[in-house]
Amino acid sequence: MAAVWPVLSDDRLQNRPTIQIAQNDKSPKDVKKPSTRLPNGFGKLELTEDQKERIKGILGSFNGRIDDLEAQINDLREKRDAEVEAVLTGPQKAKLAALETESKKKKAEKSKSSKSAPAEASSGE
Numbered sequence: 001m002a003a004v005w006p007v008l009s010d011d012r013l014q015n016r017p018t019i020q021i022a023q024n025d026k027s028p029k030d031v032k033k034p035s036t037r038l039p040n041g042f043g044k045l046e047l048t049e050d051q052k053e054r055i056k057g058i059l060g061s062f063n064g065r066i067d068d069l070e071a072q073i074n075d076l077r078e079k080r081d082a083e084v085e086a087v088l089t090g091p092q093k094a095k096l097a098a099l100e101t102e103s104k105k106k107k108a109e110k111s112k113s114s115k116s117a118p119a120e121a122s123s124g125e
Helices: 010-015 049-087 090-123
Strands: 001-004 020-021
Touching: none
Parallel strands: none
Antiparallel strands: 001 020
């Protein structure tokens, strides 16, 4: 795995967040970038630059572990789904696939109509 990190000044190198990329695992657009944002509301706390950097370092140190746990959860879900699917008969698997396809179509149509609805409503005024 290759570590990827942004260019940082020497004083920030100790607390740099890293992202592990497995070969042929994810495309660059699927890889999360290290968070450099403070949590919501922290901008109103009048933090010093030192506090901001320390908080970002803390967040970065936990983000890697959280990403690892999320990957484990995704693996478990995939294994669970495969075991559940193994119980189904051929016709049941085909029907499930058709239901999933139909559900995706409805979701896409709903998403498309909700995006265009505000534009149509505003153009009518």
